[in-house]
Amino acid sequence: MTITAPHPTTTRPAGDAFADRHIGPDAGAAATMLAAVGLTGLDELVDTAVPADIRQQAPLELPAPRSEAEALAELRRMASRNVLRTQMIGQGFSGTLTPPVILRNVLENPAWYTAYTPYQPEISQGRLEALLNYQTMIADLTGLPVANASLLDEASAVAEAVLLMRRTNKARAEARTVLDANLFPQTLAVVQGRARALGFEVEVADLSAGLPEGEISGIVLQQPGDDGAVVDHAAVVAAAKERGAMVTVAADVLALTLIVPPGEQGADIAVGSTQRFGVPLFFGGPHAAYMAVRKGLERSLPGRLVGVSTDDAGAQAYRLALQTREQHIRREKATSNICTAQALLAVVASMYAVYHGPSGLRAIAERVHAHARTLAGALAGAGVELAAEQFFDTVRARVPGRAEAVVEAAEALGVNLRLVDADSVGVSADEVTTTEHLVAVVTAFGIRDAEAAVTAAAAAARDGAHALSPAVTRSSEYLTHPIFHTVRSETQMMRYLRRLSDRDLALDRTMIPLGSCTMKLNATAEMEAISWPEFAGIHPFAPGHQTAGWRELIDDLEARLCAITGYAGVSIAPNAGSQGEYAGLLAIRQYHLANGAGERTVCLIPASAHGTNAASAVLAGLQVVVVKTAADGTIDAADLDAKLETHRDRLAAIMITYPSTHGVYDADVREVCDKVHAAGGQVYIDGANLNALVGLAQPGRFGGDVSHLNLHKTFCIPHGGGGPGVGPVAVAEHLVPFLPGAAAGESNGRTGTPVTSAPYGSAGVLPISWAYVAMMGGEGLTEATKHALLSANYVAARLDEHFPVLYTGNRGLVAHECILDLRELTARSGVTAEDVAKRLIDYGFHAPTLSFPVAGTLMVEPTESEDLAELDRFVEAMIAIRAEIDQVVAGDFPVEDSPLRRAPHTAVAVAGTQWDRPYSREQAAFPVPSLRQDKYFPPVGRIDGAAGDRTLICSCPAPEAFEN
């Protein structure tokens, strides 16, 4: 008998459009929802909610939608245009082997990649544990006591370290920062860009020759250096301390398993990338950078810091620590603007360390080091001059006038080397390197009988040739915690990953109705391509003729984002929304400077803005002036006029979010833009809420000069438990010359200040957004926006009588999210918005955004991806919670002993022998019948945050905190 395989479909069968899979409600459900809102059709909804004067007239000019199969075929075609070579370029990016158990069970597992940032710690214990492992790993390897849970990339992490030194070394507040000339060129470029923006002095000097004269705020060293040299920094660190300067060392994590860590040499701060711990090259990112600090600096640490605490039963529990938030809200000391970081990649790196343990990591490092020593021996044996006497993985060879020829010869043999200049070649060994690769490299240098040379050099290396000197050799232990010693077999690893992810609520189990964060579907077909070797295995500094596929995808995505936003140019380089803000504001700043208007440094920011706005403005060297919000949530027109009048001559820009963070389409946005333009300012429209605009209105057409987009919100890149993100910056024609250029490697075609290590930032996750746009097409994207509006208005309409909707626009409609006001209920019952957020966990839900942008409220954004049944499950949970609040009001139980205040309920609490609460165990755990079948028990009960922490849900600060 023959079985005929079904023919692969090349065109989409009717009714199977991807958009129909992406959008939750079908036509029947949509009709039900429209009826609940009191409208007859989606178009009526849009025509009513969105102001007519900003509506886009023509449909989006995008190619016709592709099926999943077609989009994947197209991605395969582009991937095949990239040339995969053995990458021995180094320069901060190394080949690595992602253990398949980690690839599949973390990077490709929705339980990990669809999780939200762990602001609700009770449902985030799994990822918080993984991030705490990461922090422990970094602290051990660097020899410093406190590490954060990741930063965006190595170059920006060094910039953060420089700023940290400048704000904590108060005695040297005005002094310059000195960067060692042996830093990666991309690090130098990004730090110099930051310094220019903030107007402080940096000097690049060869610190191996000693410190330059004069006052110094801090110095930055690199270990190993850009040329590969491992240098004993003890003397220069001591000299710096003697002179009152602080010290940052950018260090390679794998090297730190063998060499003396920065903390033991007296460094204050260590930073670097953890990419080579199992995270693919990804053409430059996303990769988790790290930062560790000495005692006393923890309160100034940028980014997120996981801390250990206890729950209401005294059990150990993890949470984001207070310090992170505190340092963000310190007045006029605006520090970092980091919000989204690189959580998922930090988890991968931490699991790589858990899986290999200290002895496994050391073995990998020794193998890498042995390869480098072998190579050095073979080259030196043939009379080639080397740049450094001791090194870890990188050998820089001097071949006067021949460098290009050597690099070309190596490429012909399948290996990429680093072309340093006409006379020097860099070769970096890594976990992937084999003896065959070394033979190819030695051959490329023109050495005869390369195989014999390598064999002899390997034997010499085994006998100690080119070994590290005792002064730089590490003797201290690391990764001594049991977690780095207990997970060895794949079965154990698989179960550890499953156990942790089971403790968490991610998008694979429930809707995550987070206002401003757009937790929509991350479709499998969108995710699939990111781990293909032809995308994932490309080095960011590979020669352009090897990266045609990547650049085609990036050009095409940028063009599509232009078509969607109505802007003239887009750069996908920024690694998060906050970095897009910084890049966009830098573009504005550079534009004013180019026009001879350097005095324009005032940035107006409405009180309701997301915290990153103000922080980014400060980092771009601008002065924040807050504009009041009127009672109806719109910008206070009188206050805007007054501020424009006062600051007219110094106005740089206004930053507005549209629709506003209140979830409403303000009708006067055009007028606001016109007024600011009339005063000589530029308009920055924060595009995080683009999910309410795509296909309906274009910020580049209704008054914006710049926007950043959040591809990890509107364009389907998953949140990863707090990153990765991609924050493209989109600009009007006159700002195109100021889009961020490449900090190193080949030009990315742009000329503005670089902001990222890699020319294309976190390129590795761009296939996700590309696939989303390609599969939806213009009509599908517009349909998605309409459904996002419908879902929000449906939830608002159904919940309004139970929890009043705070702000509405035309005819009582909201945009894509709505704010539920609990303040009156709180006053009457004592039940807080936080109580409701925690009680939702017992109903199996992730909480909405808590107390942003208005304290005492919940902001709900359901997105277009949730089907009607899921929306109803949420609405019913909220209505049941409202009934419980009424029970408190009626005196059935006191608020302190109510199922709301005692929420969430663990299995231990509910099933213990003791039960002395004035409500039943059934009400505690199974308040609605559907929970009997699908019940999530949080692993810990309510975690008691410190008092000042209680009303904050986002680590990003209020703009007032930045006003001088």
Ligand SMILES: *Cc1c(COP(=O)(O)O)cnc(C)c1O
């Ligand atoms: C999420 C968000 C940002 C910041 O984006 P990140 O990627 O987290 O840095 C900025 N503005 C608004 C309105 C946002 O919702």
